[in-house]
Structures are given as structure tokens and as C-alpha cells.
Amino acid sequence: DTGVSQNPRHKITKRGQNVTFRCDPISEHNRLYWYRQTLGQGPEFLTYFQNEAQLEKSRLLSDRFSAERPKGSFSTLEIQRTEQGDSAMYLCASAASGADTQYFGPGTRLTVL
């Protein structure tokens, strides 16, 4: 499968714990996006990388959230001291340079108890 992959697909954690998600984009894509989708809502933009540079961060992304893309390939999204309000589907998408179409991964569903 050469599409966008995300791991884990599901994560259940207790409030206050740290969690980390991984996204592997399509190999030749240099742009990578993270979104969050809560139940019944459309996805919200979180952050965007071009290669290894994090070019934009949403105001939604509190200081408990950090994202990295150290080698310009896979990316990780870490949430520290999780809260119940962090429960959502976390989506990753990638796109080729100069192209508009974003390809979405299956998402990681986070449940914070």
C-alpha cells in the first residue's frame, strides 16, 4: 500500500498521560498536514510541514501539542497531559509540491478516559 498510513489506528489513554501518533506520507510528497476531527464536526487544521519545516500552526494547537517531521518524511504528533477534550480523530494528509490535492490517511482515533 503506497498511501498515507497512520499508527496507531486507535488509542485509549487516561487523562494526564502523554500520547504520540505517527504519520507516514506518500513517499514523494513534501507537504504534510495534521487535522483533528471531533464527532459530528468537520476536520480542523492543526499544523503543516513543508519538508522538515513546520510552516504553520493553528491557534487550536495548545502548548500541550507538538509535531515534528525530523527528516522530512514521517511525522509525529505528541499530546502531553491529555484531557478529555482531546478525544477526537487525528487525521494526517500529504500532498506533492505545487499540487492542491491532499491525500488523507485513515486517522488515529484517540479516546481520553
Place this chain on the structure above:
Amino acid sequence: KNEVEQSPQNLTAQEGEFITINCSYSVGISALHWLQQHPGGGIVSLFMLSSGKKKHGRLIATINIQEKHSSLHITASHPRDSAVYICAAADSNYQLIWGAGTKLIIKP
């Protein structure tokens, strides 16, 4: 006012009916996307439009740049078309500004 608005929010129709979902946007865009999300499923990109009209099977998407309006049409609708359809406007950095989605149910 949301920057991307879709209507209707919910739509229930009988199999075979012609379906139209509308999207209006108030921001400058480089392209407009139509995406599909099945319950519990991932998001699939259906169309990316910057002008005119595109067709894929029974799906047709149109955009009027001057009026800042796009429509998604489904001909000969089928229960398997039941899903949430999302309109998203891509800004100059290709970041997507999402509409709230239209939940479509096609009854057999």
C-alpha cells in the same frame, strides 16, 4: 459567518434521485475540494476544482469562481452513496478550510 458554508446539512432521498449539495465560500482560494467520508471511515478526495466542471462516474462537480459557489451532483443515487460530503476551500498555501459537511442518506 463561516468562511465555507454548505447546504443542506442533512439530506435524505430515495434511490435513483438526483442529488445536489451546495457550497459557498467567502475566501480567496487556489482550489476547491469535494471529499467524502463514510461512517467510521477515512476521508476520500473526490474532486479538486479550480474552474469549470469535472465528472467522475455518477458524480459531477461544478464551480463558479465569480459567484464563489460550487455544487456536487450525484446522478442515479444509490444507498452506497450514503456518506458525509465535505466541501473544503484550499488557500494559497493549499491549507484546507472545511465546510461543516452534508450528511446524505439514500434510502433503497
